Amino acid sequence: MLDRATCQYARLARDARFDGQFFTAVRTTGIYCRPVCPATPPQEDNVDYYASAVEAAKAGYRPCLRCRPDSAPGSPAWKGTDTTLERALRLINEGALQHASLEQLCTRLGIGDRHLRALFQRRFGVSPKHYALYQQCLFAKQLLHQTHLPVTTIAYASGFRSLRRFNDCFRTHMGLAPSQLRRQAGTTAGGLTLHLAYRPPYAWSVMQRFLAKRRIDGLEWIDENSYGRTFAWQHTKGCFTAIHDPRRHGFKVTLELDDLSVMKPVVTNIRRVLDLDADTRAIEAHLATAIPGLPLIEGLRLPGTWCLFEAGIRAILGQQVSVDAAKRQSQVLVDRLGDTLAEACGGLRRTFPAPDTIAASDLAFLSMPGARREALRRFAAWYRENPASHDTAHWQMLKGIGPWTVDYARLRGTSHPDIWLAGDLGVKQALSALGEDDIRLDPQVASPWRSYLTLQLWNR
Numbered sequence: 001m002l003d004r005a006t007c008q009y010a011r012l013a014r015d016a017r018f019d020g021q022f023f024t025a026v027r028t029t030g031i032y033c034r035p036v037c038p039a040t041p042p043q044e045d046n047v048d049y050y051a052s053a054v055e056a057a058k059a060g061y062r063p064c065l066r067c068r069p070d071s072a073p074g075s076p077a078w079k080g081t082d083t084t085l086e087r088a089l090r091l092i093n094e095g096a097l098q099h100a101s102l103e104q105l106c107t108r109l110g111i112g113d114r115h116l117r118a119l120f121q122r123r124f125g126v127s128p129k130h131y132a133l134y135q136q137c138l139f140a141k142q143l144l145h146q147t148h149l150p151v152t153t154i155a156y157a158s159g160f161r162s163l164r165r166f167n168d169c170f171r172t173h174m175g176l177a178p179s180q181l182r183r184q185a186g187t188t189a190g191g192l193t194l195h196l197a198y199r200p201p202y203a204w205s206v207m208q209r210f211l212a213k214r215r216i217d218g219l220e221w222i223d224e225n226s227y228g229r230t231f232a233w234q235h236t237k238g239c240f241t242a243i244h245d246p247r248r249h250g251f252k253v254t255l256e257l258d259d260l261s262v263m264k265p266v267v268t269n270i271r272r273v274l275d276l277d278a279d280t281r282a283i284e285a286h287l288a289t290a291i292p293g294l295p296l297i298e299g300l301r302l303p304g305t306w307c308l309f310e311a312g313i314r315a316i317l318g319q320q321v322s323v324d325a326a327k328r329q330s331q332v333l334v335d336r337l338g339d340t341l342a343e344a345c346g347g348l349r350r351t352f353p354a355p356d357t358i359a360a361s362d363l364a365f366l367s368m369p370g371a372r373r374e375a376l377r378r379f380a381a382w383y384r385e386n387p388a389s390h391d392t393a394h395w396q397m398l399k400g401i402g403p404w405t406v407d408y409a410r411l412r413g414t415s416h417p418d419i420w421l422a423g424d425l426g427v428k429q430a431l432s433a434l435g436e437d438d439i440r441l442d443p444q445v446a447s448p449w450r451s452y453l454t455l456q457l458w459n460r
Contacts, residue, residue: 007049011035016249017281019199020073023050025061032056037067054124054134062175063138068145070138073199074277084109085119087390088128094265097132098159136160137173139264144182146194151178157260192257194267196242197250198276201299204244206459207274210303214314214327218350219334230341230349231306233262233269239345240270251276256345272415275301283417283449287456290445294434300455304415308390309383310352311413315405316376317368329366333358336365355383375400390414411451420450430457 002010002022010018011033018035025032025048032050033039050056053069063069088109096105105128106113120128140158143149149157155166155178170178212222220229221241228241236259242251253270257263271277280299287296305311317333318326337357338350358380363373378398392406404423411419420443421427431441446453 002049004049007035008044008047011037011047012041014038016200019197019249020277021051021199021279023053023056023069023072024048025050025056025059030061031064032061032069033064034067034069034072037064039064039066052124053138054126054131057134057173058125063141065181068142070142070145071195071197073197074271084111084116085123088116088119090390092128092132093135093268095159095262097129098136102128133169134173136264137170139267140166140170140178141174141181142194143263144178147192149192151182153260154178157263159261159264192255192263194253194255195245195248195250196253196267196271196274196276197248198274199279199281200246200249201280202244202246202249202301203297203299204246206297207301207303210459213323214330216327216330216334218348219338219352221345227274228345229306230345230351231266231269232339232351232354233266235259236262237339237341237351238266239341239349240266241345242270242274269306273304273306275304275415278302278417278452280452283452286449287446287453291441291453294441294456295460296456297459300452300459302415302417302451302455303412305412306352308392308409308413309355311409312379312383312395312405313352313358313376314412315408316372316379316401318408319372319405329368332365332367333363337361355380355387359384371400411454416451418448418450419454420446421454424454426458427454430460433460 002018007022007024009015010022011024014036016036020034022035023032024035024037024042026042027046027048028042032053048059050059053063053072057063088105091105091108096108102113102116106116109116117127120126120131124131126134136158140154143154143157144151147154152163155163158166160166160169167177170176174181208222208224208227211220211227215222220227222228226241226243228239230237230239236257238255238257240253240255242253245252251274255263255266257266278301280301284296284298287294305314313333314326314330317329334350334352337353341349341351359377361377363376366373375398379395379401382394382398392410395401395406396403404421407419407421410416411421422443434441443450443453
C-alpha cells in the first residue's frame with residue numbers, strides 16, 4: 001500500500017498513473033472511488049485509503065457510480081511475493097469457484113483449505129469465496145454500465161447460475177439492485193463492447209510493431225490503432241478487437257462469444273494479452289535503479305499470446321530460426337489445422353489448432369527437420385493429457401524442448417514478469433551493442449521484472 005501522502009497527492013491531481021493502485025473511501029458518503037474520479041475531491045479528514053476494491057467493500061463502502069471502480073486497472077503490487085496466492089487468484093479469475101468447490105481448488109493448488117483461507121484473510125481480509133463473488137459483482141457492474149445486455153444475460157455472463165442468486169449477491173455487495181444501477185448509470189455502448197483501462201504511459205507503437213511482425217493472417221488482425229484475434233476458451237470459441245484509445249487511457253474492446261458464461265475469464269485474459277494491469281512507472285523506476293545507464297522505453301508492455309499451449313507451439317516453431325521464418329511456419333500450421341469461424345469478427349477466421357489436432361497430424365506440410373516435427377507432436381500429446389496445466393516444469397523432459405523454449409512460452413503465454421532469456425540471440429545482440437564500458441548489466445538485480453528488461457533489450 002502506498003503511503004497516505006502519496007495517495008493524497010495522486011487523488012487531488014487525478015493522476016491516472018495511480019489508477020487501480022489504491023481506492024479512496026469517503027466516510028461522509030459511504031462511497032469508494034478511483035484516484036481519477038471527476039467528483040469534487042473530499043476533505044482529507046473524511047478519507048480512508050484501501051489497496052483494493054475488495055478491502056474497501058469489506059469496510060462497508062459502495063463503489064462510485066461516476067468513476068466506476070469496476071473499470072480500474074488491476075493492482076498487482078503483491079505479484080511475486082506469494083506464488084500460491086498469485087496462482088489462486090488466477091484460477092479464481094478464470095472461474096475456478098464458479099464451476100467447482102473450494103476443496104477442488106485447493107487440490108489443484110496442492111494446499112489445504114485452511115491455508116488458502118489464511119492467505120486471503122491476510123491479503124484481503126475476506127475468504128476466497130467472498131473475494132470471487134465480489135469480483136463477479138464488479139464485472140456485472142461493468143456490463144450494466146457499458147452494455148445493453150439484459151440483466152438475466154449479465155447474471156449468466158458474470159458467472160451466476162440463477163437470476164435470484166445474482167440479485168441477492170449484487171444487492172448485498174453493491175447496495176443497489178442491478179435494475180436500479182442501470183437506471184441511475186445509463187448505458188454507454190451497444191452489444192459486447194467494453195472499455196478496458198490501463199495506467200499510462202502505454203507504448204502502443206512498440207506493442208503494435210511486435211504483434212504485427214508475428215501476426216498470423218486469419219488468426220490475428222492488426223492495424224495502426226487496433227489488434228484483434230480469434231480464440232478458444234474451454235468449450236467455446238470467439239474473437240475480439242481492441243482499439244487503442246489513448247485519450248481515455250484504455251482500449252475499446254468488441255467481443256464475440258459462443259457462450260457468455262465464460263465472458264469474465266475471457267476479458268481477464270484479454271487484459272493479460274495486452275498487459276493492461278502493469279504498473280510500468282514502478283517497473284521502469286526499478287530497472288533504472290537496478291541498472292543505471294540503461295536506456296528505457298517508457299510504457300513498455302509484455303505482448304501476450306492467448307494461452308500457454310499456443311505460446312509453446314510458436315516457441316518450438318521459432319527454435320533456431322528468424323522471426324519471419326517462425327511466422328511462416330505458424331501461418332502454414334494454422335491454415336492447415338485451424339478450425340474455421342466462417343462468420344466471426346466480420347470475415348473468414350481460424351482458431352489456433354487444438355492439442356489433439358496437432359498430435360494426430362504427421363505435420364508433413366511443415367518445412368522443417370523431422371526432429372522438430374516430432375517435438376511438436378510430443379508437446380501437443382502431452383498437453384492433450386494435461387489440458388489445464390500451467391506447470392512447465394515437465395516440458396524439458398520432452399525431447400526437443402529446452403530452456404529457451406520454456407522461458408519464451410512462459411513470457412508470452414502466461415505474461416510472467418520475471419523471465420530472463422539469457423540465451424536469446426536478440427538479447428545477446430542488444431547487450432553487445434550496449435557495450436560493457438557504457439553499462440554494467442547484471443540481470444539478477446532487475447528481478448522481479450526481468451521480462452520487461454528482456455523486452456527493453458529486444459527493442460533497442
